[in-house]
Every structure is written in structure tokens, then in C-alpha cells.
């Protein structure tokens with residue numbers, strides 16, 4: 364049972380002003396009382412100054428601030444003590460050791476959140492959102508995680524669940540009186556209710572590709588002929604000089620990958636060797652690596668320098684673009700150079716890595732192409748961000764479709780209803796109403812200790 368007292372450092376070890384330690388479980392207050400002088404539970408949810416001592420030796424470790432949260436009104440739903448100590452490497456570690464000496468066990472990764480889940484303080488989607496919020500590296504990820512933590516997705520799934528049960532109620536008469544030609548509920552009404560539920564589930568499933576991309580970061584591969592200014596643009600989007608830039612064509616031979624936040628969204632940016640026929644052995648390998656990245660890309664930023672080269676290389680470009688599966692954003696580079704013609708095909712953005720001109724428009728375009736659907740949905744509509752969510756919703760959708768097909772074939776009503784039940788089960792798995800241990804193990808495997 365997950366009720367024995369556990370303790371962990373909730374902040375990362377290292378040089379800092381403060382550290383936070385959490386202690387949770389049955390008997391947590393008794394453990395705290397052995398180490399904190401004074402310790403009192405008659406003033407819950409208030410900060411108390413205390414001296415932290417080792418329970419066996421009585422050695423003073425630190426002066427701390429402690430708050431106690433009696434069950435069930437705590438994060439874990441259990442008796443919980445939160446202790447702020449001074450930071451650094453030694454004090455927090457000795458403090459944790461003192462609580463262990465007083466009878467607490469060091470917590471496993473994610474154990475506090477897991478306890479919160481088991482005592483009904485959070486559902487599984489909220490537990491996942493907690494991890495996503497901690498891992499967020501861009502504003503869009505943070506907003507999305509917070510929305511899910513606020514039960515955005517959970518609420519939508521509960522509404523869907525209610526819709527499915529209502530649909531089942533609509534055909535209840537047909538189940539009870541299978542011989543009757545037509546029950547009190549007209550088939551059109553069942554059809555309309557079915558269509559609404561089906562479309563809502565399909566709508567959520569449709570958010571999955573970009574939702575999952577939001578957690579991983581969109582793989583953006585910069586491609587184009589040598590010397591087009593790819594590495595310069597890579598550095599400009601990154602905001603630092605990461606790739607080597609020279610006037611010598613063929614400088615970039617290896618693909619370089621870096622994380623960048625563009626217009627608030629997470630991207631994995633890849634600078635590649637320019638694509639051209641080359642006799643240089645190293646460059647050839649680089650070009651092969653480029654092709655591998657291009658095949659995996661979520662979107663491709665294709666750079667070209669000027670109109671003249673565009674005409675000369677039109678054939679090569681067409682062959683290249685025809686081979687790209689991912690959407691391509693075309694840019695004309697180095698627009699600061701005075702001899703560049705001003706006329707630019709309308710499908711092409713102009714940028715200069717030197718003056719920064721056009722970069723903002725390019726950032727917006729990249730976010731639209733990679734995450735346009737999420738931008739359309741805004742911050743209010745729920746989005747599916749994990750394969751676990753997508754798989755469960757696809758299962759629900761398949762059952763709802765099977766229900767419809769069975770009705771069309773005039774299968775008896777009780778049998779058609781089993782499909783609706785199965786769809787409800789799929790949604791319950793997703794929210795975590797009844798979650799087997801192995802699923803929980805997988806969800807919490809990526810958590811940090813103290814969360």
C-alpha cells in the first residue's frame with residue numbers, strides 16, 4: 364500500500380538559496396515531530412519556524428520553515444509536511460537523511476503524484492500534465508500542460524462519456540422491446556446523437572499529430588544549395604552562433620541539431636550540408652545524412668539565394684521538392700544585398716540573417732505550418748498530446764463506428780449497445796478511472812524524485 368511515510372527533496376540539489384522537502388503518508392507527522400523543534404499540527408496550512416535536528420544525535424542541521432497539511436486536504440490526500448530548508452548540496456541531503464532516520468522511506472520517482480492519483484486528488488491526465496508542465500521548454504507547451512492540469516481534456520472526455528451513456532439510453536427501448544417496429548425514440552434522433560459523439564471523438568483524434576509534435580518539438584530541417592545561407596539562418600533562428608559560417612561552399616558537412624523556441628513553439632532545428640553533387644568523401648556522407656533528416660522532417664525550410672541561381676537550378680529544385688514528404692517553406696536569403704532583384708515570387712519569404720529583416724515573418728510562418736491546427740484551436744479547446752491518448756480515442760472511435768454499422772445491419776439492439784460500452788471503457792482507461800499498475804508504472808517512470 365502506498366501509505367507509509369516517504370520523504371524526498373522536491374527541488375534539484377545544487378547551489379541555491381532554498382530547498383523544499385516533502386514528507387507524506389500515515390505517520391508523517393510523527394516523523395516530523397522527531398526532527399522538528401517545535402512541531403505542531405494544531406495550526407495546519409501555516410508556516411512555522413523550527414529547528415531541524417537529527418533524531419538520534421540531536422545535532423542541529425538547519426533552521427527551517429515547515430507547513431503541515433492534514434489528510435485529506437493536501438496534494439497527496441495524505442498527511443503531508445512541506446519543509447523549506449537552506450539550499451546547497453549538504454543541508455538538504457542531511458535534512459532528508461534525518462527524516463529517514465526518524466522512520467520515513469526515500470520516495471520513488473513520481474511517488475507523491477502517484478499517491479495523489481490513488482487518493483483521487485488528480486486523474487491520470489492531470490498527473491501526465493504535471494510532468495509536461497515541469498518538462499515544458501516553450502510557452503506553448505506550458506499553456507497546453509496547464510490547460511490539461513486544469514482538467515481541460517478530462518472535462519471534455521467526461522462530457523463525451525455522458526453523451527455515450529445518453530446514446531445508450533436512447534436505444535434502451537429497442538433493447539427492452541426488440542419485437543416492436545419503432546420505439547418512442549425516432550431513429551433520426553439516435554442518428555443525430557451518434558453523429559455528434561462520433562464527430563467530437565474524431566475531432567480530438569485529429570489534434571493528435573500536432574499535439575504529439577508539441578511535446579517532442581517539430582523537426583525543422585534547413586536545406587538548399589551550398590552557400591545559400593542555411594547555417595546563417597540556423598544561427599539567426601537559434602539566436603546564437605552554433606553552426607560555422609564561411610563563404611566557402613560545402614562548409615557544413617555534418618548535420619547539427621539544436622532546440623529552439625520559435626514564436627512560442629518548440630522546434631528541433633537541423634542545419635544540413637548543402638545538397639549538391641560532390642567528389643569530397645566527407646561532404647558526400649554529410650549529404651547522405653541530410654537526406655535521412657529530410658525523410659524524418661516535420662517541415663523543411665528550403666533556402667535559395669537569388670533569382671539567377673533559382674533559374675539555373677530550377678530543375679534540381681523541382682526534383683528535390685518532389686521527393687519531400689513534409690511541407691516545405693521556401694525562403695529567399697540575403698535580401699540585404701543591394702544587387703538582389705526586388706521581385707520575388709509570392710510563395711517565397713525574403714530574409715536576411717545579417718539585418719534580421721523578414722525573420723519575424725518567417726518565424727510566424729514556421730509556427731503556422733508546424734502547429735497551425737493548434738493555433739486555430741487556441742488555448743480553450745483540449746488537445747491530445749500523447750500516443751496513449753490517441754490510441755484510446757482511436758479505440759473509442761472504432762467502437763462508435765462499429766455501433767453505427769451494426770445498427771445499419773439491423774443487429775439486435777443489445778448487441779449494438781456493447782460497442783457503446785466498449786467506447787466508454789476506452790475513455791475510462793484514458794482518464795484513469797481504473798488503471799492497471801503497469802500503465803501507472805509507465806506514466807510515472809519519467810517523473811523526477813520529489814514530484
Ligand SMILES: Nc1nc2c(ncn2[C@@H]2O[C@H](COP(=O)(O)OP(=O)(O)O)[C@@H](O)[C@H]2O)c(=O)[nH]1
Pocket residue numbers: 588589590591592593594595596607608609610611612613614615637696697698699700714715716717718
Ligand atoms: N549579406 C549577407 N550575407 C549572408 C547572409 N547569410 C549568409 N551570408 C553569407 O553567405 C555565405 C554562406 O553562408 P552560410 O550560412 O555558410 O551558407 P550555407 O552554406 O548555406 O550554410 C557566408 O559568407 C555568409 O556570411 C545574409 O543574410 N546576408
Ligand SMILES: [Mg+2]
Pocket residue numbers: 593594595606607614615635636637
Ligand atoms: Mg552551412
